[in-house]
């Protein structure tokens with residue numbers, strides 16, 4: 001086993017060995033923060049004898065958690081990696097153990113978007129709502145908004161009420177918004193479903209209501225560590241603060257230049273103000289960059305230096321000189337893609353593995369052209385987003401079968417009862433639903449009780465029922481992978497795919513069975529079907545298909561924290577990156593940080609490309625991204641140069657939109673005292689960057705008003 005402190009610089013050693021108290025590492029991209037964090041875990045275990053189960057290490061993506069578990073396992077030689085998990089994964093663990101205090105069973109269902117949509121579909125049908133009134137995605141946003149921001153108290157009150165009360169509230173609702181919100185709360189409760197927001201809110205709520213449970217977790221987690229702390233949001237911060245409240249050992253690492261989730265509520269102030277929040281904090285800085293060549297680093301540093309709201313810090317590279325960073329201008333998106341494919345082919349020809357090459361982009365729609373070009377060039381690739389593995393219909397169906405066997409829940413029942421066809425169409429489902437509603441039972445129970453009813457004549461309801469019942473008995477204590485294989489067979493599901501000739505889908509199911517098996521091997525003996533189901537429910541796009549020598553395609557957000565030998569950053573055009581949605585100067589700075597994150601993923605080669613032409617969704621002229629012009633001239637080497645007129649027009653375009661974003665940016669913060677030329681003094685209570693307005697509670701007005709940023713406000717004294 002390698003010595004834990006080998007291959008660490010002084011600052012990293014300090015970070016690793018300062019185990020007690022509050023420690024904050026603020027350092028740039030590729031400076032070895034994550035390495036220090038991983039080593040620290042191993043140091044605690046190997047050198048100090050701390051039990052892995054008493055260490056919490058929170059990450060932002062499953063992929064990061066997996067990677068960290070792998071590294072820790074290598075270093076400690078121990079299977080047990082404690083609580084190395086995402087915030088959501090951690091909350092699942094906590095709620096599985098203690099959620100019963102809130103009336104939640106151990107086998108609650110973690111809901112993903114398609115589960116939520118399925119519930120919404122039921123509500124819409126029952127209450128005659130249409131998608132024209134509100135799409136599912138708008139409905140999900142609305143629900144999130146009401147839970148997290150506008151009605152958290154109502155929502156948490158509902159959590160403790162019996163399900164009948166939730167139904168009453170739902171039945172009594174008349175406005176579409178209320179129907180959907182309350183209907184959703186009711187549906188969630190009926191199957192003990194929890195969505196991603198619930199996970200964290202319910203955990204915090206439980207800690208508030210039951211201090212003894214909180215204390216138990218506080219005592220258990222002797223050391224708490226958080227990666228990518230610059231992107232932590234309020235509830236997550238609250239959770240970490242509480243969890244370290246007993247032993248008071250909190251270690252966080254972050255880079256303010258990589259804050260890319262403020263649009264989801266992340267707040268870099270938690271990193272900046274950490275020493276105020278946790279007195280006695282020791283701050284460690286790291287200034288060496290181990291990841292990228294000087295060429296790549298120069299470009300990235302030159303870009304980020306254009307942000308006004310930042311603390312300047314420079315990274316010193318250790319790698320020797322490499323190839324220049326290139327800027328490739330193409331006539332249209334297809335030739336841009338073809339050139340990327342050709343360059344990747346060439347890299348591969350000169351010895352680079354496909355898996356060491358990544359294509360990064362701002363938004364998914366950019367990938368179509370790239371995918372096509374890669375396919376034409378016969379270059380294997382894997383997309384880390386788009387349709388996610390665990391979101392594919394056949395994978396969801398398979399898991400629904402498994403869940404049905406484990407839990408007999410409605411959501412799964414509805415999903416698979418008629419797949420393959422069992423003649424259980426709308427009419428018969430409506431019958432079951434009505435029965436279940438009036439008898440207060442699940443759909444599955446409803447079918448058990450009514451299967452001999454005349455309505456089910458000519459259906460395969462009876463064999464379906466017996467199949468599920470038998471499986472439940474037989475597989476309760478068998479490995480999940482076996483149960484999965486058995487249910488896919490017994491249900492006729494795989495047969496159906498065979499008849500349809502869906503080889504792709506069958507392959508995906510084979511992959512799923514393999515991954516279930518791997519998971520069992522990985523997690524040791526005492527695993528249950530429920531564990532597996534909550535494990536996969538937390539999976540998302542970035543986490544799939546990690547194996548194989550394939551080029552990786554992903555959004556910049558998904559690439560956070562990762563590194564690749566060669567990075568192709570494509571679609572660097574105004575309107576794509578920066579995105580069309582940018583409204584304010586703050587958002588533009590966040591967008592620039594995102595570009596910085598993209599560039600700093602590259603170790604040896606960075607290739608940036610953009611295309612003019614008419615393929616962007618708004619079919620207007622495409623200008624090269626301002627982020628390319630931000631880079632000091634001379635640092636980027638042209639492969640194809642855009643002509644001078646295009647560059648001149650790009651500059652004009654930037655100047656125009658810049659003025660607009662400047663004037664629409666906020667210059668006051670929440671809590672600031674301001675004076676309005678007409679309304680007089682007041683306090684900023686909210687900043688609506690989307691609308692470009694402050695919400696201000698004026699001293700002399702009964703209700704707050706939204707005031708556009710462009711109106712001149714004076715700073716007033718408290």
Ligand code: ATP
Nearest residue numbers: 007008009028029030031032033034035290291561
């Ligand atoms: P990011 O901000 O992008 O998350 P980071 O600060 O977490 O970056 P790491 O991913 O930990 O950086 O490290 C970047 C690369 O540098 C990795 O390949 C890592 O193995 C390597 N590295 C880190 N520290 C050292 C060191 N002391 N000596 C040699 N290589 C190192």
Ligand code: MG
Nearest residue numbers: 033034035561
């Ligand atoms: Mg990192």
